[in-house]
Amino acid sequence: MDVEKDALEASHTWDLVKRQPDMSVIGCKWVYTLKMLPEGTVEREKARLVAQGFRQEYGVDYEETFAPVAKMQTVRSLLAVAAMKEWRLLQLDVKNAFLHGDLKETIYMERPPGYTRGDDTMVCRLRRSLYGLKQAPRAWFEKFHATILHAGLVQSENDPSLFLRSTSRGITALLIYVDDMVVTGDDSVGIEELLLVLRSAFNLKELGDLSYFLGLEIHRSTAGIHVGQRKYIVDLLEEAQMDDCLPCNTPMEQNLKLRQLEGDLLSDGSLYRSIVGSLIYLTHTRPDISYPVQIVSQFMSAPRKPHWLAVQRILRYLRGTQEVGLLFPTGGASILEAYSDADYAGCQDTRRSTSGWCVKIGNSFISWRCKKQDRVSKSSTEAEYRSMSEVSSEIVWLRRLLAELGVTCQDPVRLYVDNTSAICIATNPVLHDRTKHIEVHVHYVRQLVAEGTVELTYITSEDQTSDLLTKAVSTSRHWFLAHKLMLRQLHQFEGGC
Structure with a gap:
């Protein structure tokens, strides 16, 4: 507290x-936490003074509050490019980051508990942002944004949390998530210049090579970069009181169909919601559980016993695969490819289909999604077509992002689909009678095909990588597809132990 x-x-x-008498004064309190290392040991004890921002009034004490944070697709793309080009990854942290933000509003706060000796009629008039204030994240980012632009970097047009500088010497890239930063690139002089600016502007903590970022454990060797969440899984199993459960081979029973009103209601759904929320974050490095997590997340409002049993099955699977993570290999060609699939009318309650797609650069998978479509499709072809439209938008965005990182992708990008009818619709505008009921925006993929941005390629259902994102499959097929998605055990990763 004294520190x-x-x-x-x-x-x-x-x-x-x-x-x-006319002052509106908000309170404050001390919050105590333990800063943990990835292996679970205590790094240090931490006390933070937090303002009671819930007592602020909109339009009086604050207005705009939004501050951008890095997209996980951007984090994975940056790691993939760094692995391909063998760039060094540096990790930085700003101590008391929010205290650097300048307040535009007049805010009064009670004096910190435990430090109120003297005149009790005195209050604090805040000059800088403080943790807990509604506008604190925005004030900090505005301060950081001004500093980083002064250093010569430019904000990315595709992710506002990414800052870049490209010179004849090479590229310098900085990615920020609140107060955690990753710096990389092939311009060593530019990186050192950037660090000098950050040291002079903020109370900077340099953590060396990237090893633990946003709960992601990063291991590096000559083979590439391995990204996992072992500690996160261990903590999740402890929270669910399943840290000694028997593991299983797949995250979901094959052909299992869950319904909204089937089974008895859970007496308390808070644990269910907490666990499923944590599982959603785990899908950032584990595409192999994306489909079952997408299924169980649909019952958050009123979970029932069959739904909880499905969650326990996912946890049992994670119990046996704690060290499985994504592999971003070193080297390889900068070829962008995508896979698209759909499970027609898979939802038992709404009969809506499920879209599943994934995108990779070289051999590194950087983006994927499993989502129930927003309306009912009249055929499996239409369901596939909608999924193709979704991944086409992602392809266009990723091409722009990778270009900023100095990776030029081939033209056109291959999109692998296992439905020949959907390919015909996207490439043949004459099929009007079959597609007149499909909204105009879905035909976006047809426009990209005509422009030469996307090339549709047929792939057999057996080789369709995104099949794992649309349905529960057998054990042998699950691990076949997981291996194609570049999921590897840490002990299989060279130099990972």
């Missing part, structure tokens, strides 16, 4: 002023 208070006073976070 935190000294940091607040050193940055001149507030001025002490006399309390007036």
Whole structure:
């Protein structure tokens, strides 16, 4: 607490002023946490003074609050490019990041509990943003944004959390997620210049080579970069009291169909919602559980016993695959490819179909999605066509993002589909009678094909990689597709142990 208070006073976070009768004064409290290392040991004890922002009034104490955070697709793309080009990855942290933001509004706060000796009529008039304030994230990002632009970097047009500088020496890239940063590139001089600017502007903590970022455990060797979430899985199993459960080979029973009103209601659905919410974050490195997690997440409002049994099955699968993670191999050609599939009318309650697609650069998978479509399709061809339209938008965005990172993709991008009728619809505008009921925006994929941006290629259902994102499959097929998605055990990764 003393260290935190000294940091607040050193940055001149507030001025002490006399309390007036017409002042709106918010409270504050101390929050205590333990900073943990990836292996589960305590790094340090931490105390933080947090303002009671819930007492702020919109239009009086704050207005805009939004601050961008990095997309996980951008994080994976940056790791994939760094692995391909063998760039060094540096990890940075800003101490008391929110204290760097300048407040535009006049906000009064009670003095910190435990440090109120003296005149009780005094209150704090905040000069800088403080954790807990509604506008704190935005104020910090505005300060960081101004500093980083002054250093010569340019904000990405495709992800506002990515900043880049391209010179004759090479590329410098910085990705920020609140106060955690990753710096990479092939311009060593430019990276050192950037670090000098950051050191002078902020209380910077340099953590060396990237190893633990947003709960992702990063291991590097000559083979590439392995990204997993072992500690996250261990903590999740402990929360569900399943840390000693028997593992199973697949995350979902084959041909299992869950319904909204089937089975008895759980007496308390809070644990269900907590576990499923955690599983959703785990899908950022585990596409092999995307489909079952998408299924169980549909019953968050009123979970029932069969739904909880399905969640337990996912946890049992994770129990035996704690060290499985994504592999981003070193080297390889910068070829962008995508796979698209759909499960026609798979939802038992709404009869809507499920879209599943994934995109890779070289041998590194950087984007995937499993989602129930927003309306009923009249045929399996229409369901496939909708999925193709979704992944086509992702392809266009990823091409632009990778171009900013210095990776030029081939033209056109191959999109592998296992439905010949859907390919015909996208390439043959004469089939009007079959497609007149499909909305115009779905024909976006047809436009990309005509422009030469996307090339549709038939692939057999047996080789369709995105099949794992649309249905539960047998054990042998599950691991065949998981291997194609570049999921590897850590002990299989060279130098990972």
